[in-house]
Amino acid sequence: MSTPRALVAAQYLAPGAGGIAVVARLTAKVLGRIGPARGLSCMETGAFRVHDVPVRGCAGSRLGFVARLAVAAARADHVYHDFAGTLRARPFAALGGAGHAAWAHGEEIWDRPRPDYADALARADLVLVNSGYTLERAAASLGRCRRVALCRLATEEDEAPDAVGPADAPPTVLLLGRIDDGLPKGHDLLISIWPRVAAAVPGARLVLAGGGVGVAAVRALAAASPAAASIEVTGFVPAADVEALWRRTRVLAMPSRGEGFGLVFIEAMRRGLPVLSSTEDAGGDLVADGVTGFARSRARPDAVVDALVDLLRDGDLARRFGAAGHHRWHERHRYGVFERDFLAATADFRGA
Numbered sequence: 426m427s428t429p430r431a432l433v434a435a436q437y438l439a440p441g442a443g444g445i446a447v448v449a450r451l452t453a454k455v456l457g458r459i460g461p462a463r464g465l466s467c468m469e470t471g472a473f474r475v476h477d478v479p480v481r482g483c484a485g486s487r488l489g490f491v492a493r494l495a496v497a498a499a500r501a502d503h504v505y506h507d508f509a510g511t512l513r514a515r516p517f518a519a520l521g522g523a524g525h526a527a528w529a530h531g532e533e534i535w536d537r538p539r540p541d542y543a544d545a546l547a548r549a550d551l552v553l554v555n556s557g558y559t560l561e562r563a564a565a566s567l568g569r570c571r572r573v574a575l576c577r578l579a580t581e582e583d584e585a586p587d588a589v590g591p592a593d594a595p596p597t598v599l600l601l602g603r604i605d606d607g608l609p610k611g612h613d614l615l616i617s618i619w620p621r622v623a624a625a626v627p628g629a630r631l632v633l634a635g636g637g638v639g640v641a642a643v644r645a646l647a648a649a650s651p652a653a654a655s656i657e658v659t660g661f662v663p664a665a666d667v668e669a670l671w672r673r674t675r676v677l678a679m680p681s682r683g684e685g686f687g688l689v690f691i692e693a694m695r696r697g698l699p700v701l702s703s704t705e706d707a708g709g710d711l712v713a714d715g716v717t718g719f720a721r722s723r724a725r726p727d728a729v730v731d732a733l734v735d736l737l738r739d740g741d742l743a744r745r746f747g748a749a750g751h752h753r754w755h756e757r758h759r760y761g762v763f764e765r766d767f768l769a770a771t772a773d774f775r776g777a
Contacts, residue, residue, distance in 0.1 A: 429775055431456040432497050432523070433464045434490075434514075435507035438475050441664045442468075443603055444688045448528055448555070449507040450581060453478040455764045456505070465490065465497055467511065476581075494518045498525075503775060509533060509542035512549060524777055526551035531685020531707070534563040546570055551774040553767075558707035559685040574770035578686050579763035580695050580754070586668065589697035591675045591747050595628045596737040599674040601667070601689050604637035611680035611703065612643045614723055620652040621730050626737040629655060634670055636661030671696050675743055676736045680723050684708050694754035699736050699746035701729070717750035 433456065435449035436442075449464075454476035456462040464480035467490040471482050483489040491514045498504050498518035506512040506527035515525050527549045533542055546552050547569040553576045554560045554567065560575055567573050602610045612633055619631050633643055633656070640660050647656040662670060677693035678701040687708045693700050700718035702708030714720040719732035736743050756762070 429460055429502040430500065431460065431462040432501040432504045433462065433478070433507070434494055434497075434504055434511050435464065436467045436511060437469060437507075438464050438466045438480050439469055439473065444686070445507050445528075445530060447581065447688055448530070448578060450475050451579065451760070451763055452505050452507075452528075452767070453480075454581065454760070455767050458764070459768070463497065463501075465493055490514065491517050498523045506549075509538075509545045512545040513541055515545065515548065524550040524774055526553060526771065526774055528553045528555065529559060529563060529567065529685075530555055531559055532683045534566050535559070535685075536562070538563075538566050543569065550777070551771065553770060555686040556707045556710060558710045572774070576766050576770040577757070577763075578688060578691070579758045579760050580688075580691055581760055582695070583760045585751070585755075586671075586696055588672050589747075589751060591698055591740070591743045592673050593740075595630055596626055596675045597630045597632055597673050598622070598676045598678050598733060598737070599632045599634065599670060600679050601634045601662075601670065601677070601692075602679060603635050604633075604639035604643055606638055608639055608643065609681055609683035611678075611682070611723065612639070613646060614680050614726065614729065615678060616643070616646045616650055616656065618726050618730050618733075619650060619656060622733050622737070623652040623655045625730075625734045629737055631656045632659065632670065632673070633657065634659040634662050634667075671698070674698055676701060676718075676733065678733060679703075679708065680721065680729060681706055681708055682723060687711050691754055691758040694750035694758065697744075697747040697751040699743050700750060701732055701736070713749070713753065716746070717753055718746050 433453045437446040457478040462478045466482045469482035470484045495518045499521035501523045504525045512527040543566050552570045552573045644658045680703040682705045684706040690711050702712040702720045704720050704722045709720040712718045712720045721728045
């Protein structure tokens, strides 16, 4: 029997393109390790490689993506889509009889999903769900699907970085992530409470790093803050410069309301940093409250202030939480664990 051929179809596959692209790369990495695999990117240009998997870009042409997907899927045994949006092209890729799997991440499938997304997932041969939180919150939509499997996410690395543990000084809180309309990751909340944190912790700094359509709005909020001098809004940070940001950080804070998983939390845990999440999305499940950090409701800003002040003032507490998070990353969220779980979750699909 020949080794099954796999195709990863995604909007983006290159580094620096957001969390869904990370999941697409994780998928490609596993598939490339077990057999022949290729990638197809809708929005990126040219040919490149991801974890030794060759990828062809369609330069933002949806028509080109659909046409190339039809050809590539006819040569594949299994197609893995990064999310329901790319899965909508499945009807144009029917030749060859490949099976189609897709990831379900969060808001796109929670509560009242777009009908075209829900319909596409209902026709998939397998839907991979990234967290128990999304599995529960999207239960009504996922109930229409043929087969659903939980597969929690991980970092792309198995190894810890050279520097592990909170930075000593100055006491810095980092929010690293794309800045979208409506500021769902909690940029506005952190800016609003920051004057109280800065008053309680002399020298404390808030760094808001990431690109996106909401950068101008965040810069305006930061400039209007009484604590503006201690708030830094970097905008987009090139991949080569991200590690330097982590090395400045005492606490990773993202009191978000729309995370289906929260990859930045496990990136912080890999680096031995304590984390602060909200309780309004999957971050509250990923962060072990009082063990690896604090999970606090966005509706209780005083509690968010207290948590940040405790972590910035108490170096022993920050180091203890960071060490516990690092252990949790090693046990649950490094690449080798993901590969094992992904292969188990897709075993029947790949065998069909």
